[in-house]
Amino acid sequence: MFLPRILSNSSSKFSTFAIASLHSQSFLLPSLNFDNASCQMRHFSAYPRFDFGTIREPNDAVALFREMVRTQPLPYVSVFSKLLSTVVKMEQYSLALHLIDEMLQRDVPVNHYILNIAIDCYCRQKRPDFGFAILGIFFKRGYEPTVVTFNTLVKGLLLVGRVPEAAKVLWKMSVYQLCEPDERTCNTMINGICKAVGTLKALELLCLLEKEKGICKPNIYSYNALTDGLCKEGKVDDALQLFSSLGDKGISPNVVTYNSIIEGLCNRRRMDGAQDVLKKMIADKVCPNVVTCNIFVTAWCKDGKVQEAEHMLVSMKEIDVQPNIVTYSALINGYCMQGKMDEAERIFQLAVSSGIKPDIISYTSLMNGYCKKGQVDEVSRLFTIIPYKGLKRNVVTYTIMLEALFREGKCEDGLKLFKEMEALQVSLNIKTYNVLLDGLCGAHRIGEAFSLLHTMEDKGIIPDIVTYTILIEGLCHDNKVTQAKDLFSELPSKGMQPNAVTYTVLIGALCQDGQIEEAKDLMMQMANNCCMPDRVTYNVFVQGLLKRNKIHDAMPILEEMNARGFTLDETTFSMLIEPVVREGRDSVLFDKIKKLVPNDLFSR
CATH class of the missing domain: 1.25.40 (Serine Threonine Protein Phosphatase 5, Tetratricopeptide repeat)
Structure with missing residues (x-):
């Protein structure tokens, strides 16, 4: 060139x-x-x-x-x-x-x-x-x-x-x-330093510029950059302190300032605080925009309050703010996460009837929702129509389709789709490989799974703890518990720390294999490694004990569950019914179980 x-x-x-x-x-x-x-200057009568x-x-x-x-x-x-x-x-x-x-x-x-x-x-x-x-x-x-x-x-x-x-x-x-440097120079420096080295250095520069004489003075854009940086670092209280000082500096916050603060509070699940800032925003005659509303919609959906989030559509209409595809996609995803696919489809159609074209995120959310419910035909239908809607499938779209095929047991179709992804040079990520590994392990093709592990490493895709948990579970399902234990022991040397899921998988396998003492040791190891057992871990271990008729060994575990606020799942509860019937309603066991059974399960 x-x-x-x-x-x-x-x-x-x-x-x-x-x-x-x-x-x-x-x-x-x-x-x-x-x-x-x-x-x-050219002088022509008819310039094109x-x-x-x-x-x-x-x-x-x-x-x-x-x-x-x-x-x-x-x-x-x-x-x-x-x-x-x-x-x-x-x-x-x-x-x-x-x-x-x-x-x-x-x-x-x-x-x-x-x-x-x-x-x-x-x-x-x-x-x-x-x-x-x-x-x-x-x-x-x-x-x-x-x-x-x-x-x-x-x-x-x-x-x-x-x-x-x-x-x-x-x-x-x-x-x-x-x-002469101008205000934009100042804004560029503060914004760039926030992103490059963090808000501490940016704050130092801001204080320096505030004291300097000249035209390169911080303005609202500088403070917005710093406020946003603080919120993204989780320093919401520091951002609020900076926000409250703007009036003393003669600077009026704008919609971007408020949006950064509101998003920071929402991300920390401080919804009451976010709504207080919204009230102040309106009181200060700063009009909320679609971004403001989308922040609340997304936050409520993440909290499972999708109906409350949907009510925002009414509020937006009242303040003359038009929802966009981000608004609708957040609601679609919210309902999909709750498994309410009819509601998700209703929002999808509402977007279309409002003249808003669904984007790839809208389709991907629907695909993911149907995948979680095992409705592979619907996932496939959406996957097929995406190109006809003028949209391009991305790695997330392909990965969900892969997961749906493997969930259905269509391993060969999944592998064929994976080869298609490679041929189309779709940028594969660790999530894609984990889905593929899980599919191979689920099909008891553990050898191919380990070959794929080496292939992904050769391509520069670094395995994570999810990758190794999948492989450990695959080995356990193939009755290769010893190899699973060996791989588990190698995790620290690979720079990995097992999480609660990893421990639970191996504890379940050890119980299934009759190695109760080793499972108990692993439970102790979890606590020592600051990885506390969760509800699933406790239930898996109690089930292992009950299968070996170790009801008395299960008693202290049930007490620990109660102390930590965990409840029994349906499988554990059903396994405890026979011992309760045998010992009677006046037994200590019945009293313990009554405390551990969720209300909906106990009332059945």
Whole structure:
């Protein structure tokens, strides 16, 4: 490409930055046509107009670019800038750079706006060194870089975590009087530092800038970046403290500020606090928007309060806020998680009738809901129609389809779909491999499962504790308890700590194999490793004891369950009925069981 070649040289003035260096290459900077004549105003009665609104995909942009470069006389450079800006908005940064490259090759006039676009593209690609080389072209060609240019470069450095170099650029801007930093410079630094190294350093910079005299003063955007960063780090109380100080600084919070605080509180399950902030927001005459409402809808759905979340649709109508697909998708997913597929379908149809097109998340949520209920035909139906709705299947969609096939026992169909994913170069993740491993283990193809483990490791997919739990369970189901114990023992050497599910799987297998003492030791080991048994663990162990007629050994476990607030599941309860009948209603055992039985089970 032509553009990389011109990046190999930069001016002596640029070398003072001593940040990016591409001098290892020795290509010459080509002579570009930047003469004044090419930039003079052309006087034509009918200059061609180009419709950028027709660009829907990269190929449309390329076709329009071809039309523009064939036009005589060439369109103004500002028209090319509009096209490139459209391509950047589509996040097609490589394409934008390719088009700039062609402009240079064809001697199409290029101005500082277009060079700024090139810098922005390289920085968005996390290649700021190339962005700085473009800065060298600014100096070489007599252009004066603006504060926008430097803000973009600072942002590029922060995106790759090069905070000291970003700070050095700010210092050079002032020392060499290249341009005066503005509020956006300040916002860029604070936002970038929050994401690169955390809020503590960003807060230090904010305090420093508050004391400094000059135009680079923190504004609401700076405080929003820091507030959002604090909330994402779980420091909601610190965010609230910063929020409460804004009035003293003469700064009015906007909808973004409130949304960050509300989301932070909702994420910490502090719904009352979130609603208090919403009331203050309305009192301060800051109108909630669809993002505000979606935060509450999502939070209520996660808490299982889907009907309360759905009521938000009524509230949104009252304040003239239109629900979007995010709103409907959250509700669809909420009902799917509760297994209420009729309600989920109702919300789906409500979105359609409201003129809102369901997205891939909507379809994926429905697929997941039907998968959990074992309705494979419905999962397959949705999977099939997705492309016909103009949507592209993603790794989540494929993974759910895989899981549905394996749940149905269709192992060969699952493996066939997996090969299709590889052929289509779907970006496979650990979740996909775990589903595949679980399917193979469920089909008693444990050898293939371990082969797949090595394959995924070779591809750079790092197994997690879920992966090893699946394999341990697969070995147990194949009556290979000794191998399962060996794999369990190897977990620390692999940098893994077993979780409650891992322990429970092995405890259940040991009980099934009659190794009650080892199972008991493993229960003790759990507590020693700060991994406390959960309700499932207790029930599995009690069931193992009861199968061996060790009712008296089960008694202290039942007491421990009661002390920790756990209840019996239906299987454990049914296994305890016979001993209770034998010992009578006045027995100690009956009294203990009565405390451990859930109300709905006891009333049957």
